[in-house]
Amino acid sequence: MALIKTQALVIKEIGVGEADKIITLFTPKNGKIQASAQGARRPKSRLIAACQFLCYGDFVLYKGKEIYRVSQAEVVESFYNIRNSIEKLSYATYFVELTSEVIEENYGGSQLLKLLLNTLHMLSVSDKKPKLLKIIFELRLMSIIGYAPNLVACTNCGSPESKMYFNSTVGGLICLKCMAGMKSRNNFTISEGALYAMRFILYSEMNKIFSFEVSEKVQEELDAITQDFILTHIGKEFRSLKFLKNMANAGELYPFI
Ligand SMILES: [Zn+2]
Structure with a gap:
């Protein structure tokens, strides 16, 4: 299973379903990557802070069948x-x-x-x-x-x-x-x-x-x-x-x- 550990900036976010998001990340080595952040719109989600538009963070992504999925995400800079x-x-x-x-x-x-x-x-x-x-x-x-x-x-x-x-x-x-x-x-x-x-x-x-x-x-x-x-x-x-x-x-x- 392909795994990417990278810092990245969230340059786009689209809500999907009730609680999920598709985010577009700008990464230093892999350019633009789209990834699904499951549950990222739930208030208690571990992904909620780092998967927001304009957030720069540490991401761990793994490749699913069609799209990357965000497995971990920590805020480095939120540009508050x-x-x-x-x-x-x-x-x-x-x-x-x-x-x-x-x-x-x-x-x-x-x-x-x-x-x-x-x-x-x-x-x-x-x-x-x-x-x-x-x-x-x-x-x-x-x-x-x-x-x-x-x-x-x-x-x-x-x-x-x-x-x-x-x-x-x-x-x-x-x-x-x-x-x-x-x-x-x-x-x-x-x-x-x-x-x-x-x-x-x-x-x-x-x-x-x-x-x-x-x-x-x-x-x-x-x-x-x-x-x-x-x-x-x-x-x-x-x-x-x-x-x-x-x-x-x-x-x-x-x-x-
Ligand atoms: Zn001239």
Whole structure:
């Protein structure tokens, strides 16, 4: 009987029958695994705490005839503070949805899980603005899955000019001369501050990527660029992101995003 002992993050849960759940786990070695957690919705179940959405835990799974079953589950980190805020929970849901979308394509592995866990940790315990965390998460994720934008020189002609623009379709920086030939496309001006932040996010060690601050103006600039970059290369509008935008438009999250 195949047995897996692993730490994993619960990235989805679906109730089944009266007391069971099917959970989707993101594991460092085996990517996404679906597992049945029998009785996990009963108040006295040993599995109840660790089999919840967003819980990171120690799991023992064994392979049944068709699907894995959770035999043991202990909480390592529950990201408690995220559950107490609709705003934080919405961002966390988006981070999980985006990750889930790219691991379906067999990308990822432990670096992606580490990025997701670190970002959830910052969202849970730090006072960093969720919107800045989103920018950092998106850019670094794209780099891990092999879509790092070129932030060194013009992506089209290689010119190292000082004044640069950003174009998601081209895949990074673009100079004024090259940009003139593609007027119909979405070109962003990019300030020195925004370019510095993007380079920092892409080229720093994983444990340093959250250790910078930007002005509100630069944050808005980065947000527009990363959103366009994600939409261009992932090609999907996420439900959780729409929800966040609707909340922001309604003013409910003011002044957070
Ligand atoms: Zn050029």
